[in-house]
Amino acid sequence: MKKILIINTGGTFNKVYNPLTGNLDIDKQGEAIKSIAKAWLTEFKIKNILGKDSLEMTKKDRKLIIKTIKETEIKDIIIVHGTDTMHKTAKRIAKEKIDKNIILTGSMVPFSVNPIESTSNLCSAYGFIQDFYKGGVCISMNGIIKDYKKVFKNKEKGYFEESK
Amino acid sequence: MKKILIINTGGTFNKVYNPLTGNLDIDKQGEAIKSIAKAWLTEFKIKNILGKDSLEMTKKDRKLIIKTIKETEIKDIIIVHGTDTMHKTAKRIAKEKIDKNIILTGSMVPFSVNPIESTSNLCSAYGFIQDFYKGGVCISMNGIIKDYKKVFKNKEKGYFEESK
Amino acid sequence: MKKILIINTGGTFNKVYNPLTGNLDIDKQGEAIKSIAKAWLTEFKIKNILGKDSLEMTKKDRKLIIKTIKETEIKDIIIVHGTDTMHKTAKRIAKEKIDKNIILTGSMVPFSVNPIESTSNLCSAYGFIQDFYKGGVCISMNGIIKDYKKVFKNKEKGYFEESK
Amino acid sequence: MKKILIINTGGTFNKVYNPLTGNLDIDKQGEAIKSIAKAWLTEFKIKNILGKDSLEMTKKDRKLIIKTIKETEIKDIIIVHGTDTMHKTAKRIAKEKIDKNIILTGSMVPFSVNPIESTSNLCSAYGFIQDFYKGGVCISMNGIIKDYKKVFKNKEKGYFEESK
Numbered sequence: 001m002k003k004i005l006i007i008n009t010g011g012t013f014n015k016v017y018n019p020l021t022g023n024l025d026i027d028k029q030g031e032a033i034k035s036i037a038k039a040w041l042t043e044f045k046i047k048n049i050l051g052k053d054s055l056e057m058t059k060k061d062r063k064l065i066i067k068t069i070k071e072t073e074i075k076d077i078i079i080v081h082g083t084d085t086m087h088k089t090a091k092r093i094a095k096e097k098i099d100k101n102i103i104l105t106g107s108m109v110p111f112s113v114n115p116i117e118s119t120s121n122l123c124s125a126y127g128f129i130q131d132f133y134k135g136g137v138c139i140s141m142n143g144i145i146k147d148y149k150k151v152f153k154n155k156e157k158g159y160f161e162e163s164k
Numbered sequence: 165m166k167k168i169l170i171i172n173t174g175g176t177f178n179k180v181y182n183p184l185t186g187n188l189d190i191d192k193q194g195e196a197i198k199s200i201a202k203a204w205l206t207e208f209k210i211k212n213i214l215g216k217d218s219l220e221m222t223k224k225d226r227k228l229i230i231k232t233i234k235e236t237e238i239k240d241i242i243i244v245h246g247t248d249t250m251h252k253t254a255k256r257i258a259k260e261k262i263d264k265n266i267i268l269t270g271s272m273v274p275f276s277v278n279p280i281e282s283t284s285n286l287c288s289a290y291g292f293i294q295d296f297y298k299g300g301v302c303i304s305m306n307g308i309i310k311d312y313k314k315v316f317k318n319k320e321k322g323y324f325e326e327s328k
Numbered sequence: 329m330k331k332i333l334i335i336n337t338g339g340t341f342n343k344v345y346n347p348l349t350g351n352l353d354i355d356k357q358g359e360a361i362k363s364i365a366k367a368w369l370t371e372f373k374i375k376n377i378l379g380k381d382s383l384e385m386t387k388k389d390r391k392l393i394i395k396t397i398k399e400t401e402i403k404d405i406i407i408v409h410g411t412d413t414m415h416k417t418a419k420r421i422a423k424e425k426i427d428k429n430i431i432l433t434g435s436m437v438p439f440s441v442n443p444i445e446s447t448s449n450l451c452s453a454y455g456f457i458q459d460f461y462k463g464g465v466c467i468s469m470n471g472i473i474k475d476y477k478k479v480f481k482n483k484e485k486g487y488f489e490e491s492k
Numbered sequence: 493m494k495k496i497l498i499i500n501t502g503g504t505f506n507k508v509y510n511p512l513t514g515n516l517d518i519d520k521q522g523e524a525i526k527s528i529a530k531a532w533l534t535e536f537k538i539k540n541i542l543g544k545d546s547l548e549m550t551k552k553d554r555k556l557i558i559k560t561i562k563e564t565e566i567k568d569i570i571i572v573h574g575t576d577t578m579h580k581t582a583k584r585i586a587k588e589k590i591d592k593n594i595i596l597t598g599s600m601v602p603f604s605v606n607p608i609e610s611t612s613n614l615c616s617a618y619g620f621i622q623d624f625y626k627g628g629v630c631i632s633m634n635g636i637i638k639d640y641k642k643v644f645k646n647k648e649k650g651y652f653e654e655s656k
Contacts, residue, residue, distance in 0.1 A: 001307065001310075001326070017352075017438065017441045019437050022352070039278060041306040041323040042284075108347040109203075109345060115279060115280060116200055116203035117204050117205065120200060120204040120206075120287040123285075123291065124288065124290050126288050126307070127291030127304065127309055128291035128294055131309075143206030143207075143290070145291055145294050145295075156348075181516075181601060181605045183650045186504065186516070272511040274509065277604065329635065329638075364612060367609050368612040368613075368634060369609065369634040369650075437531075442531060444527070444528055444532060444611055447607075447611045448532040449615075451611065452618050453619060455616030455619030455620035455632065456619035458620050459624045470534050471493065471533075471618070472534075473622050
């Protein structure tokens, strides 16, 4: 199998309920991704950076993502990211024309609330990248895995769809 | 996206606890697969055939699987199958030299007991097949998605691994 | 068995994740309580009123709770309530000196996020009330079921405890 | 609160899926009960004995249960037990005329498959025993908590009911 790096930047995927405040906080340790690896009886190489809601991501944060992509020797990269600015980050990464296979994914529902959607998004990205060699930046959400330019979040309906 | 047919033959993936008998019975309606589609906010085309434990599969059952593959106009096929004879069925299908992309998957743990492994196996197969065009018969289990000749169940350890 | 009325006023117990907003909203239909009854293979008589976070409860809301208690012919009443002002509502009800057995309960974690605490709180109240005849207003939270004057929320630790 | 001893004898309540064999085995460490205590933010005093399916319980096993009840200084005891011979064990304990409050409970569905019914049965027993002082042997299943002579398993329907 290809060696894959999962860069975990935060987003809804990683949110967990905080009973003291009643809020959903982002777990910065990536326990959700580790839980998937454990139950899947497989191993993931994970790098937790940022731990942010994607609406709060700054230019500096996106530079850190790009730096992390460039610095690793691994060619196949999955980025776990908040859904609201996933497209913006994808566009920013694409501008760099890095010769790697990059897929952004995330989740509308936190893994800790219901694990199916987040697990499906991550694992479909994982499966896709195994036979994907042409490089570029893709998004994998809700069963759609395409070049980022063709996938958009429908904020009213609450899922991602292909642009026509 | 490619149009995919999921042929559901049964296996542990579909087992549900029966409180009247204390046994795990195979649900023949494919509710587990439908639950994944619903939570993933996507749609699956599913054909439920057999509903069998793979240890009980007969020659006739494997013929029915092959017939179902041949009869559909869909070129990309995922087969949900019990793990014990998944390799045997893969070999039997491969003998037919059908010009389609076929991936067998399943689960060591029923979706109804813990949904992560089954969801991961199915969705990684789903992702893989999107960019897989060279035809043949693959197995997708526990993060390994390869030509069936290279993937085996390690019955002692309880997961699938690549042959060396 | 005694006939019990569950008056559902809302609170964390009933919160469900809204993927469109990223917030936890209170389900006003009481689906969490219905889910417990269904899985427990029993039946509950439920009256959904208010559907409010307990921090937002007004004098008028508490009057409605008291009116509901007084109007029903049922003598054994469980009130599902937010945790932050559970004690205040209990005190307000007690002032009425109604000759009924009343237990307030709720949850620190929404049933939809993790069902154990909410189920335990509700079902321990249910069990307690079966053999409770002396009347008064109790709180059932985190394994403590006592006269409301003896049970308090420890906001720093995030659970209820007995006053010393 | 009363000090309660939970004597865990096994049964469906404690069954967990074994992916190597495909069977549901009884966990002898009582992890299910510990999970309830942890999520409920309370503490249980648990004694794990036997770890058996109740159909396999022998005279000697029932003697061990009685010995355990007699030896503890705790007066309030909940026994987690398989459902098939719960009534038989209750009858055998009652014969001893021990001056303690004893409630047998269990589950039709393993905690590990769906935690609601088992949690509800245990926690309703826990709530009931808090205000129960007259001694004797009760059964707490599916919302019915009564003297054991009045509660029976309906094997066809798969739940417990009151005798008429």
